[in-house]
Amino acid sequence: MIGSCNQKNCFPDGACTLGEPDKSACEHWKPAEPMGEGEASPSALQNGSDLRLPWNGLVFGTADLAHIAARGRPTLIGIIGAPDSGKTTFLVVLYLLLLRGARPGDMTFAGSHTLGAWEELASWTRPALNKPPTFPPHTASDSRGMPGLLHMALRDECGTLHDLLFTDAPGEWFNRWATKADAPDALGARWTIDRADGCLVFVDSARLAGSARGSARNELTALFHRMSDYAATHPVGVVWSKCDVEVSPPLVKSIDEIQRQHLPSSPTWRLTYQAPESVLKAISGLLTLLRVPPSLGRIAEPIIQETPFLAFRGHR
Amino acid sequence: MSEAAQILVLGLPNAGKTHYGAQLYQRLREGRGKMQLGESPTDLSAFESAFNRLQDGRTAERTATQTYAELPISVRTGGNRAFELIWPDYGGEQLKTLLEVRKIPTDWVNRLSQTDRWMLFIRPFTLASNRDIPQRLEKRKGVSPDAPRPLISDWDDNARLVELLQMLLHGSQRSTLSRLETPRLTVMLSCWDELPDQQQRRSPIELLRSELALLAAFLESNWEPQTFSVWGLSALGKQLDKEKPDEEYLDKGPTAFGYVVPPSGGVNLPDLSEPLLWLLQDEE
Numbered sequence: 001m002i003g004s005c006n007q008k009n010c011f012p013d014g015a016c017t018l019g020e021p022d023k024s025a026c027e028h029w030k031p032a033e034p035m036g037e038g039e040a041s042p043s044a045l046q047n048g049s050d051l052r053l054p055w056n057g058l059v060f061g062t063a064d065l066a067h068i069a070a071r072g073r074p075t076l077i078g079i080i081g082a083p084d085s086g087k088t089t090f091l092v093v094l095y096l097l098l099l100r101g102a103r104p105g106d107m108t109f110a111g112s113h114t115l116g117a118w119e120e121l122a123s124w125t126r127p128a129l130n131k132p133p134t135f136p137p138h139t140a141s142d143s144r145g146m147p148g149l150l151h152m153a154l155r156d157e158c159g160t161l162h163d164l165l166f167t168d169a170p171g172e173w174f175n176r177w178a179t180k181a182d183a184p185d186a187l188g189a190r191w192t193i194d195r196a197d198g199c200l201v202f203v204d205s206a207r208l209a210g211s212a213r214g215s216a217r218n219e220l221t222a223l224f225h226r227m228s229d230y231a232a233t234h235p236v237g238v239v240w241s242k243c244d245v246e247v248s249p250p251l252v253k254s255i256d257e258i259q260r261q262h263l264p265s266s267p268t269w270r271l272t273y274q275a276p277e278s279v280l281k282a283i284s285g286l287l288t289l290l291r292v293p294p295s296l297g298r299i300a301e302p303i304i305q306e307t308p309f310l311a312f313r314g315h316r
Numbered sequence: 317m318s319e320a321a322q323i324l325v326l327g328l329p330n331a332g333k334t335h336y337g338a339q340l341y342q343r344l345r346e347g348r349g350k351m352q353l354g355e356s357p358t359d360l361s362a363f364e365s366a367f368n369r370l371q372d373g374r375t376a377e378r379t380a381t382q383t384y385a386e387l388p389i390s391v392r393t394g395g396n397r398a399f400e401l402i403w404p405d406y407g408g409e410q411l412k413t414l415l416e417v418r419k420i421p422t423d424w425v426n427r428l429s430q431t432d433r434w435m436l437f438i439r440p441f442t443l444a445s446n447r448d449i450p451q452r453l454e455k456r457k458g459v460s461p462d463a464p465r466p467l468i469s470d471w472d473d474n475a476r477l478v479e480l481l482q483m484l485l486h487g488s489q490r491s492t493l494s495r496l497e498t499p500r501l502t503v504m505l506s507c508w509d510e511l512p513d514q515q516q517r518r519s520p521i522e523l524l525r526s527e528l529a530l531l532a533a534f535l536e537s538n539w540e541p542q543t544f545s546v547w548g549l550s551a552l553g554k555q556l557d558k559e560k561p562d563e564e565y566l567d568k569g570p571t572a573f574g575y576v577v578p579p580s581g582g583v584n585l586p587d588l589s590e591p592l593l594w595l596l597q598d599e600e
Contacts, residue, residue, distance in 0.1 A: 021425075021489075051420040051487055057479065071493050089453075096449045099474055101529030108537035109530060110492060111482055115475045116465070123466040125450055133450040155537040159495055276449045 003031040009063040015054040017066065022049045057116030059148030059168065068113065068151060074163035075290060076149075078192045080227070081202025082219055083171030086241030088136045090202070090271075091150060091166055092121045093279045098152070102280050105287030107154035110161055114151045121168075141170045145187035167192050178222035193227075198235040198290045200282065201227060201263075205242040208251055220255060224262040235289035236266045239282050243270040321596055322402040324427060324499070326484065327437030329408035332506030334376050335551040336437070337387075337403055338366035339574050340588045344391060346571055351589035354390030354398055362387050362405040373565025375556045379407045384423070391589075399596060415468055415480055420487040428488035432498040433595045436481075437549075440527050441510040443473035474530035481534065492538045501544040502591045503535065508548035508577055509555065519581025520546040547591045548577030550584075 007028045010017040020026040054067040068074050079087045095118045098109050112118060124136040139148075147169030154162050169188055177189035193199075201223065207216040227236060238259055259266065267285060271278035304310065327333045341363055344353040360367075362385050366376035384406040392398050404427075414420060420428075468476060490496060505520050515523055524546055525532040535544055553573030556562050565573065575584035576591055 022422075049422050051422070051425045053418050053420075053483060053486060056418065071491065093449065098533075099445060099472055099530050100449075101525060101533055103533075109533040110537040111478065111534060113482075115471070115479050116468075119466055119471045119475055122472070123470065125453060127450075132454045133452070134454045153492075155495075161493055273449070273453070274451055 003029055005029050009066070011063075014056065015052045015067075021051060023052065024049055055113035057114060058120075059114055059117040060151055060165065061149075062146065064113070065149075065165075068163050068165075072161070072163060074151075074165050075197045076165045076167070076192075076195050077286065077290075078167050078196030078199035079169070079202070080174050080189075080192065080199050080223070081171055081239075081241075082175055082204060082207070082216075082223070083138070085171060085202040085204035085207070086273075087171065087202055088121065088139055088168060089273055090200075090239070090241065090279060090282075091168060092125055092136055093273045093276050094166075094283060095122055096125065097276055097280055104154060104280060105156075105284045107156045107162065107287070110153040110155040112150075112152045114149070117148070117150055139168055139170045141172060141188075146191045147173075147188055167196070174223060175219060178219065178226045181226065193230055196234070198237075198286055199227070199230070200237045200239050200286060201266075203238060203240045203255065205240050205247050206245045208247045208255070209245045213251060217251070217255065217258075221258050224258055228262040231263045231266060235286060236263055237282060237286045237289070238263060238266050238268045240268065240270040241272070243272045243278070244274055319397065319399050320402070321399045321433065322431045323404075323592070323595065324431040324434045325404050325437070326411065326434055327408050328412055328480070329378065330442065331408060331437035331439045332504070332549065332551055333408065333437050334363075334366050334379050334405075335370075336504065336506070336549060336588065337405070338363045338370055338376060339551045339570060340592070341389065341403075342367065342370075342571050343588055344389070348571070349587035349589045350394050350593060351587075352392045354392050359387065362403075370552075370565070370570040373556055373562025373570075374560070375552070375558050379405060382410075383407070384410070393593060393596065401592070411480060414483065415476065418483070420483065425487050425489075428484055429490075431488075432500060433502075434484075434499040435502045435504060435591070435595060437504045437506050438477065438528070438531075439506045439510075440523065441507055443528065445472050445474045445528055445530075472530075474528050477528065477531045478534045481531075485538075495540045496538055497540050497543050500595055500597075501535070501539060502595050503544065503546045504549045504591060505546065505577075506549045506551065508575075509550040509553065516548075516577075517581075520548045520577055520579060522581070523548070545579045545591075545594055547579060547594075548581070549588075549591075550575055551588070 003024065005016070005023070005026065005028050007017055010028070016023045016026050018026055018028070023029050024031060055064060065074070079090065081087050094104070121136050125133045127133050147167035150166045150168055152164045152166070154164060156162065169192060173186055173189040176183050177186035180186065181190070203220060204216065207213065230236065259268070267289070269278065269282035269285060271282055273279070325333050343349055344351060347353065369376050384404065387403040387405055389401040389403055390398065391401055414424070468479070485492060488499065490498070503524070505523060508516060511523070515527070518526070521532070551574050553575060554562070556565070574588055575586050576588055577584060578590065
């Protein structure tokens with residue numbers, strides 16, 4: 001340790017939350033006690049003034065949002081669905097597509113402050129020594145009650161920057177929330193719904209094709225019903241994952257009917273990771289519905305007349 | 317009066333910075349390109365070892381890690397403008413360390429924020445970007461939240477280079493909210509001759525888009541189109557050995573070899589100063 005700070009959300013390995021380029025110049029910075037003669041290495045002493053980055057590359061928590069939110073309102077996209085319904089795999093495939101140059105919603109990749117987290121997910125799908133590529137592991141539940149956030153910046157054709165945040169939450173939260181909205185262990189689901197600008201709700205085709213399809217349909221009905229209030233004011237897309245597995249037509253029809261009842265204006269996308277374009281289609285579709293708000297641009301004051309008197313705009 | 321033009325040469329280890337510097341300087345000395353040498357620099361020791369090895373047709377040694385030296389070279393260009401090029405000499409390990417420790421030393425912050433012309437060296441042949449999306453994924457059994465986090469050295473090279481550029485831009489205190497006009501950036505795809513013929517037929521930017529698509533998207537979306545360019549570079553013109561001298565090099569001399577591929581592709585230009593001339597143009 002080279003020092004510490006008493007300010008909330010100011011971490012030893014991060015940048016100064018008050019924006020001081022040199023942390024040791026901040027009034028709240030407390031340098032570490034000298035370790036005694038000869039012990040302190042010169043490089044360790046020098047480190048205090050090195051510029052630290054405001055992002056560590058891992059999944060975002062709320063404390064990490066400050067520097068993204070400083071340049072405009074980020075768009076939060078809720079990825080919602082039962083456990084093992086393909087939410088994380090969807091995010092992985094989205095990242096793998098970006099690595100291949102995909103342009104979600106006709107926008108170009110402009111950076112990410114959670115590259116470490118994206119890479120961590122993607123590493124599961126890459127063959128390692130004696131290990132075949134696998135699905136990413138089950139997303140673990142977090143006691144803080146908020147989902148991990150994955151960041152991606154995209155630039156549209158007009159040159160405007162958009163910050164997107166995707167939630168990566170365990171499915172148990174949403175199952176719990178669907179049955180009991182104010183359950184203590186559904187805190188993370190409520191966090192997501194309260195803040196998300198738009199959502200993708202996952203329908204697990206493999207489960208609907210299996211022997212547990214009765215309970216799967218029941219859970220889905222509860223989830224669609226719970227989402228209906230949200231969907232009245234926000235864009236929601238329904239995503240059928242694992243579409244390489246065929247679901248019996250009568251069941252598809254009955255799910256479609258439940259969807260029409262609770263989420264009447266939600267479009268449906270069917271996808272499978274074996275056809276990665278289907279993932280791109282779903283995310284592009286949602287981005288179009290969202291009409292992503294831009295980050296702050298330069299404010300251009302229109303010049304209507306060249307008279308200095310008319311430049312006065314009055315007191316606000 | 318000469319204008320000072322500080323150029324920040326960036327690149328991870330083994331990306332071809334030293335070979336380019338040494339070959340460029342020898343050409344400037346012979347005065348065959350559009351850029352000519354003004355007065356001789358006082359201290360050439362940074363290039364000395366590379367010069368000697370190239371004369372024999374052998375590859376240069378890697379540059380030492382810890383040092384950062386600046387070599388001023390005064391040059392004249394076609395329009396009779398005089399520049400003082402400040403050519404940095406340092407080991408690419410420094411940038412690699414920066415990626416690992418995620419802290420930017422103060423002298424690098426100063427360097428990054430004070431220069432508005434950057435030259436980034438990338439050696440595409442040695443980079444690994446796995447562009448396949450697996451057609452078959454095995455089911456994972458059980459929960460394994462304690463799986464080791466991949467080290468930055470295991471990342472896709474696309475992501476590693478994007479993270480490096482993000483860090484450098486942050487260090488230079490520039491924001492990508494609007495497209496960047498400074499730093500003016502030249503990306504040099506080095507060891508172009510190593511690439512398969514089919515890839516060499518493409519223009520450098522097309523190659524970058526197909527081989528390192530995430531990096532290409534990052535560059536194209538964050539820089540104004542007229543302020544960044546991608547060049548192919550073969551500083552040596554052919555593959556040399558570390559120990560065994562090359563006969564042709566011994567006979568013709570190192571300046572007979574090496575070329576750059578301009579952003580539009582299609583031709584090999586023997587004048588290695590072309591990318592620098594582009595970099596020295598004034599911003600419109």
